[in-house]
Amino acid sequence: MATSRELDAKNYLEKHKILELMDNLTSMLFFHRPERPCEFLITQLEKLKLARTTSRDYPCLFNESNLEAIFGILDPTRQGYITLGQYKEALNTIGLKQFDAFPQGADYNRITLETFKKEAKDGLLKSSATFKS
Amino acid sequence: MDATAKPLRIPPEMRIYADQHGIFDLIQAMMKRLLMEKPEDPIEYLIDLLKNNSIEVPRIFVLGPPASGKRTVVKQLCKHLGATRISTESLLREESDLVKEALEYKANQSMLWINLVQQRLSKKDCIKRGWVFEGFPKTREQAFRLQAAGIAPEHVVLLDAPDTVLIERNLGKRIDPVTGDVYHTSFDWPSSEHVEKRLVEADGIWESETVAGLLEYQRNLKGLESTYSTVSRVINADQTSIDVFSQVLTFVLSRHRSVAPHTPRILLHGPPGSGKSLQAALIAQKYNIVNICCGQVLKAVAADETSQGELIKPGLETGQQVPDSTVLKILTERLSRLDCTTRGWVLHGCPRNLEQAEKLNSAGFTPNRVFFLDMPDEVAVERVTFRMTDPVTGQRYHSLYKAAPSQQIQDRLQVNPRDSAESLQRRLDLYRTNLPELQELYSDAIYVNADQDPHAIFELLESHIVNRLPNPLSHRWTPSPSD
Numbered sequence: 001m002a003t004s005r006e007l008d009a010k011n012y013l014e015k016h017k018i019l020e021l022m023d024n025l026t027s028m029l030f031f032h033r034p035e036r037p038c039e040f041l042i043t044q045l046e047k048l049k050l051a052r053t054t055s056r057d058y059p060c061l062f063n064e065s066n067l068e069a070i071f072g073i074l075d076p077t078r079q080g081y082i083t084l085g086q087y088k089e090a091l092n093t094i095g096l097k098q099f100d101a102f103p104q105g106a107d108y109n110r111i112t113l114e115t116f117k118k119e120a121k122d123g124l125l126k127s128s129a130t131f132k133s
Numbered sequence: 134m135d136a137t138a139k140p141l142r143i144p145p146e147m148r149i150y151a152d153q154h155g156i157f158d159l160i161q162a163m164m165k166r167l168l169m170e171k172p173e174d175p176i177e178y179l180i181d182l183l184k185n186n187s188i189e190v191p192r193i194f195v196l197g198p199p200a201s202g203k204r205t206v207v208k209q210l211c212k213h214l215g216a217t218r219i220s221t222e223s224l225l226r227e228e229s230d231l232v233k234e235a236l237e238y239k240a241n242q243s244m245l246w247i248n249l250v251q252q253r254l255s256k257k258d259c260i261k262r263g264w265v266f267e268g269f270p271k272t273r274e275q276a277f278r279l280q281a282a283g284i285a286p287e288h289v290v291l292l293d294a295p296d297t298v299l300i301e302r303n304l305g306k307r308i309d310p311v312t313g314d315v316y317h318t319s320f321d322w323p324s325s326e327h328v329e330k331r332l333v334e335a336d337g338i339w340e341s342e343t344v345a346g347l348l349e350y351q352r353n354l355k356g357l358e359s360t361y362s363t364v365s366r367v368i369n370a371d372q373t374s375i376d377v378f379s380q381v382l383t384f385v386l387s388r389h390r391s392v393a394p395h396t397p398r399i400l401l402h403g404p405p406g407s408g409k410s411l412q413a414a415l416i417a418q419k420y421n422i423v424n425i426c427c428g429q430v431l432k433a434v435a436a437d438e439t440s441q442g443e444l445i446k447p448g449l450e451t452g453q454q455v456p457d458s459t460v461l462k463i464l465t466e467r468l469s470r471l472d473c474t475t476r477g478w479v480l481h482g483c484p485r486n487l488e489q490a491e492k493l494n495s496a497g498f499t500p501n502r503v504f505f506l507d508m509p510d511e512v513a514v515e516r517v518t519f520r521m522t523d524p525v526t527g528q529r530y531h532s533l534y535k536a537a538p539s540q541q542i543q544d545r546l547q548v549n550p551r552d553s554a555e556s557l558q559r560r561l562d563l564y565r566t567n568l569p570e571l572q573e574l575y576s577d578a579i580y581v582n583a584d585q586d587p588h589a590i591f592e593l594l595e596s597h598i599v600n601r602l603p604n605p606l607s608h609r610w611t612p613s614p615s616d
Binding site: 008009013016018021022025026029030037038045046048131 | 146150160163180183
């Protein structure tokens, strides 16, 4: 039986998206591996603060060229589209948990690069916005 | 963990990075603070926390019966660590509304005390430098209220001494009214005449009062001990103040066990016969890490019919040293295999000199625990020259420590030419010449006396491997003139 303090703490964590914030910060640390981790974290947090007010430029590990590269791997024959199953797997691999399962083109199983990029960017935006909305 | 799931392959650079900078503990400390304070704007709060660099500051309670020497210990600690000193008297001397209220009440109202303490500890100097609190909390109830208010110490020092010693000590207690220092008529007399003249007898030093104070303390001690059992240590106050202080300091600088994932990368270094292979085998068996003996790795490569093997075979056969670059290449290849990077390794027999050690570091295999096994040369000679092996069973014997059971076996024992007196002397000389440079490179190594029973050495090594390295005092905050 969780005590009220425990429930309070859990609510606080969910409201402010603390666990996602910590996950993102840790991944950034391990990817960039800066010499002075505390200062690097301060810079990232300041960027996040700025992004919160201006609603753009969220700190994120993936950029547009990464997304294009992923699409390229999934579509080696350059048909111009990937299947719904591939699309779902790719977005899971990037780490997105919430995305549109039926984007444009799902009914005839052909997801184009543009749709893929748009959905990925939306999902990444949501996962990087680790503060109270 | 699902046995059918593929094991997660974390690149070794990330492991090394995380180990080096203590990332796990940093993130854990940040989460702890967030959950305790629950600020409205966590991002701003985290930025402040990181800027102040106040994650690993000292937060110490020093508790003990009357006349145990708390004042002296606290003063020395504050000087050494640069922390702020707080005591119940200093709290009351502050100018604030809470203080006025507390003085008006003139009773030990717990809630008022807690509010006072909370206010004092949230001031900037306490947050930045850390604090050492003398003589509070006195009861378990106070300790619980402190915890509820979010004040939890990192270390609690419980000074302890037999009652008779304390009663006698208290009779000689004298206080300097100007500085508040505590002196003693027989143990700790002030050096200047000036101070001597000012000394005043402290109040509450007669035997009956000391006894009352002691009873009160003993009554509350059990409760306090159980509350702070994980972070406290009892230190014997019936010693000279220098001894007491050195024990307190070692305790306060030690860091508590953390749950951070830790791959041991251990280096054992010592003269021939110091027991490196034995200790390495014991450690590898107990903690399931890979035991890498440089000599054996080289022999294994030489036995393989590869081009590298051909290169080093002549070197091994003639007994000369194989060139550094080949050794390093073979060693780094062995260390970068999957079993070493996931389970950890214990290395002995290499590096022998500074160049090898530096090359090992630059290849990314910096050890995180280095042990130097010290031993005088005579002991080495005694241990090594009497070593013999039985060619039939492969058992190793020693004329003095582990003699062969029967005459028949003894007749056929053979001595390894490496263990003869001349070659041993050469090995020892080589070791001694290379030793100072290696000691300089591995400045935070741990020195172990190898002339002991192997199980005693094993326990010592274990305690250093399993516990975290102590806190270096590198980021002490120095007071600025305005404070």
